[in-house]
Amino acid sequence: MSKWFDESLERIKKATGTRTQVQLAEILNIRQSSISDAKRRSSIPAEWFIKLYRTHGLNPEWLSDGIEPVYLKPGKGKIAADQILSETTAQYGQVQSRGRIVPVSSMAGEDAGAEVWKPQQVSELSIPETYYRSSLVVLKAEGSSMEPSVRRDAFVGIDDSQKRLMAGDIYAIHVPYQGVVIRRVFFDPENSRFILRPDDSQHPEQYIPVENHEKHVVGRVVWVMQEL
Template sequence: MNKNFQIFFDRAAGALGIRSLSELAAILNVNRSSITQARKKNSVPANWLLELFRSHGLNPDWLEGGSGPQWLKSGDAFKNDFFPVPKVRARLCAGAGSFETEARIEDYYSFQTQWLQNKGVKDRMVLMDVSGNSMAPEIKDGDTVLIDQSQTDIFAGMVYAVGVEDTIMVKRLEKHPRKLVLLSDNKAYTPIFLADDEMDRVRIIGKVLWICRELR
């Protein structure tokens, strides 16, 4: 994804005839504050590109980097009934030290549309790499996970991508009375307990649906 928010806005505005950030928010069906935050971070969420393709036929590659045709026919990106899921540069922390949180799209990976629809909301799905071994042996360092950002309700024992302040991580979640518990599969890592008064630090990014691993 193009890191320069203004370039993205100029392309979208020129193509769709909009003149303000409020109009862009209305087209994307997001809060005005989401637009302001993206502008401040100088980045654009991956699902915005897919939404503009789905609703208006704008080519994500053109919005992202100016390459390819400006418009796509409705079937062009979905030949053979496959759907492109973006993989972002952000990496989920699983016990490692430093990690990348940038939302820039690195590539798209095609999945069968019906398979994705059986799992959740395909337009809200994203791929991320995992850094660290706190979720081993289920999820290992270097694995890639598929996340559905529409699934944010917490079901005990399920695995989620979670943001805590400026950190994004992958954990199993459990709700205890007046607290949220972030659990690691690797027993060398102690649980993280977050009380009610700390919940404003937490955001549920989405549920982890699938794992991909290269043989080493």
């Protein structure tokens, strides 16, 4: 029974990209002690399988017994189990960490005209585990205003816990009735505002007031995946 438990737990960890009990507890939204209890009993609660089906679309039979397909939930990408379980070799022969599937939102979000931007999933993306963080929001870039730094159709990783604006850094900013824009941010003390500057000078600058600017900031851009 312990062998079954170890193999099942390993599939759960690899499919979710978790390495520690703390990370797994966060994914399952349970206490870390619950994982220790499960290990002691060599038994995985059925609620774990249900949660992982709902949150990740994972097939409970694959998690439990390794029976493919990996995914069941509609809209989730179906990939072979051995693709999840294997590690891939990155450039220069370095071992790259296992991937994780994350939701991708449109820049418009649920309602572009709303005062507070909320993501609306339009697709999914497999990213290296090292790219993931619990505060990650992934957008698909629209337009060419930030080329060549961020090209049209690039996938943009945003840390929504980093809302403090630092001059010259790239942020995702919510502009009402337009949605999210990706811009370099600069402070304009003379006019008490922040300048949202595109990398492509053919596109106009935009501005947000210093007062209550936090409500406009979705987060700081931490990585970009795009074709060169």
